[in-house]
Each structure stands twice: as C-alpha cells, then as structure tokens.
Amino acid sequence: MKFLPGAITVCWQAYSVALKSHLIHFRMKWSEFFTSSVGKKLVMAFTGLFLISFLIVHVGINACVFADIYDDTDNGEMFNKAAHFMGASYVIRLMEIGLFIGILAHIVQGYMLEAQNRARRKQGYAVSMGSKGSAWYKKSMGLLGTLILLFLIVHISHFWVPSRITYETTLNQVSYNGREMHDVFSKMVDVFHNPIVVVLYLLGCFSLAWHLLHGFQSSFRSVGVHNKKWMALIKSVGVGFSIIVPTIFALMPISFYFDWVTK
Amino acid sequence: MEHYTMNLTLKVWRQKNSNDKGRFETYQVSDISSEMSFLEMFDVLNERLIKEGKDPIAFDHDCREGICGMCSMYINGRPHGPWHANTTCQLHMRAYKDGDTIVVEPWRANSFPVLKDLVVDRTAFDRIIQAGGYISANTGNAVDANAMPIEKDKADAAFAAAACIGCGACVAACKNSSAMLFLSAKVSHLALLPQGEPERKSRVLNMVQQMDKEGFGSCTFTEACEAVCPKEISVTNISRLNKEYLAAGMTVDK
16 A cells, blocks of 8 residues: 555656646646536536446346246345345445445535525525426426435345344345355345335335436536437436336335245 | 407516515506517506606616517516517517416526616626636737638537527526526537637636636526527537536646
8 A cells, every 4th residue: 555645646747747738727626626516516427327327236136036037946046146246245345335435425415516506596486487497306306315315224224234234133044055145035025025115115216216317317418418419319218217227126125015026 | 460458467576775675566557558568568667657756667678679688577487478589578468468467576596686676786697708708819800701611510509509698597597596508608609619719628617617606506407597598598508518617627737
C-alpha cells in the first residue's frame, strides 16, 4: 500500500500532460464539478446507472430459484450455489461494499436534491399545474424512492443480515457434493409464506417499476445522451427493463407463496 | 369563427411591492369580445380601474406579437394560458366562454421575485446571459455568408434553440424552478455553430455557475417546461447542455 500515493501522483501527472493539448483558462475543481446543479444530477445518474447494472446481476442470480420448474430434484440447489458464490469470494464482497456506497450516495444525494429543489419556490401557486405537461411518476421520484428505501430496509433485514451476519442462528446449513453452505432457499420459503410480506414485496416491485420507468431514460439524458437514434433505443429498452425486471422480482414471493417452486 | 361576448370572473394576484404579502382580488368583467386578446381584456379592466380612481393591475408586456418574451402570466395553472406553443399576448378570449372564472398569478420562483402584481424580476436571466451567452468577435466588415459552411441539420437545431425568447415559462412550470431549458437553449444555439467553438467550454461552465448563483433548481426531466414553452424548445437541449458541461468540466486544466 506504500506505493499507492506515488502511483496516484504519476497517474495525475500523465493526465495533466495529456490535457496540455487544449489549454483553456477556466478553473473548475472536482469538488465544484460534482456540486453544481448539473454535477449533482451527474452523481444521481451515474449511481442510478450503477444500481441498474446491479439489478441485472441480482435478478439473474435470484431467477435460479425457478430451476425447480424444470428439474424436480433441484430443491433450491442451483440458487443456493449461486448465493454461495456471491458470498464466498472476497472479490465479490469488495464489490458489495462498492454497491452499498453507490446505494447510499444515490439516497443521500436524492434527498438533498429533493429538499433543495423544493426550497426553490417558497411561495407556491394557488392553482397547481397538476399533470398538465408531465406524468405523475416523473414528478414523484422522491416518493417512489422513499417507498423503495422502506422496502429495502425490510428486504436487507430478511436476507442480507441473516446470510452475512446472523447466519449461525438464522440459517440452516445444506451440503452439496460434500461442500457446506447456507440454505438461503429455505429462508425464502419461510419468509414468503407470510401474506403481509408478499404484499410488501409486491409494493416494493411496483414502486421500483415506476422509479425505473423514469430513472432509466432520465439517467442517460443527465449524462448527456441527446442523439435521437440512441435516445429512441434507450427509451424502448428502458420501458422493457422497467416491466421485465420488477416482474421477475415480483414472481419470486408469488411463486413461494403458492408453492410453485417447492413441493 | 363566430363573434360573441362574455362576462367573466377574474381572480388576480395583487401585490403592492416586493415587501407586500399580496392577495387575490376578484374582478367581474363584462361584454368581453371573443376577438380580444387576453392582454386587451386586462387593458379594458385597467381602464375601468383608473376611471374608478383605483390602482391598475401591473403586468409585463411589450411587442404583443409573441416574440419579445415580456408577457408572463400564470393562467389557471399554466404559464401563458391553455394554448400550446403560445404566449399570453397571443392568447385570445375565444379560448373562454361566458361565465368562466380565470385565476391569474405571477411566475412563482425565489429567483423571480414579484415586483408588483403580476410583474416579476427576471434579471437573473440577463445575468446568466452575461456570464457567457455570447461570442467574442472583433467587429469589422461583415464576413461573406457562405465563407463558413454549416451542416443544414445543425443550423436548423441551432436556430430552433435560438428561438428561445427568455420569457421564463420553463422556470414557472418546473416543479424545481429550474432554468435548465432556458440555459440549454442558450448554450446549444452557440455550441452547435462554429462561431461558438472558441468559448465553448468556458461558456457552459460559467453559465451553469451563474444559474446556480441565481438560485434556480436542477433538472429532473419531468418535461413540464417543454410542454409550456411558447417557442417549443426541446428538452433534448438539456441533454446537450449536460454533455457540454461534462466534456468541459472533465477537460478544463485546473
């Protein structure tokens, strides 16, 4: 670790030399760059896009619970192995820290922006614009984000805390080919037999779908995509993503509740 | 279209000066012609108020042709009234029928303080322009128009952005009181043209900095601004502004 500051200095010098080709006389420090009104939106957009990429991994790993539909002898083996892979490697545990930083930055910056933006109009209108001009979900990202946050707290305490911290008392062990691992699948069976939890998860997925419907395309626009051809593609992919990913997530509590993936 | 007259109830924001708290006052206006403009209807009301020895309603107006950006009323919950791509001065009374109630408010944003009644202080926009919304060029003989070839699509996009009249309807409509549609139009129209190239980076950074100093909010792409813009400025310009900001902020020297 001793060489790290030196390496950073060398990289910085190389970067500075590269910039010599177009000198212009204007100062903008990194701290200013990310804290202007546009810079704050860049932070929201970059963290949002990072969280979208995480959703792809999350939904992919979790879809392993459906293996039982094709293989009656699976009993959650494929999912347990996948969950074990996501916890057993230090590389992925390090990425997990990055994920938490990303989520936290998105939440904190989101609330700060919402508060600042609301304060820009101290005296409001007697007749509000309502939905004239913009759809409700585009104006409700703070509310939808808060619903997702509430869901996230419950969700983390259901699965992340038991499989990372309290596993000795909260999770069963299961063995495949002589290798011991947590039986997260049976934990899912337990959790999703409570109808209140199922409804809560469905509400979480519903909020996520609307949040993504605006957030997916808006984040690309915030980072400067204005090309018509690309925007058309991004908007279509965004609609598909906002429907498909939350639907697959929603199918999990439903499948466990109705015993579609268990016998 | 057939001509008709109407009687209307107006609820208008009255405020003596920037320190006054302000309140709505209700006025009955009668025999308003369907062929009058919205501002002419206000002229009729003001003539009456003056005759009665009362203070006429202050409102901004200048060209009354929809090209100067001076008029600025928030009418029944929409900047510039109910018509699409239209300024208040070009709104006509045929949009209303006998017996209607119309609520008229000033632009609402901390950065646009009310000076009197429906008049707000929009000099924040002037200061944003002063921060970089221009090109520096030594004047002299006019250069031949064809000396600098410009791609037609870019020229059209620059012209569409330059159509912004700086009325502030985008700020009035935005839930964040953001001036990004205005700013993006001003940055885009120069960024798309070769004449804007030399000051391209400092322009966008300086103008964003000034916009923040003026206390406008940030853009969350609700697109309400585009819906009410009298000149149909596209939110695509905001994406272009973000790209300009990103490119400039990442590559300035210090």
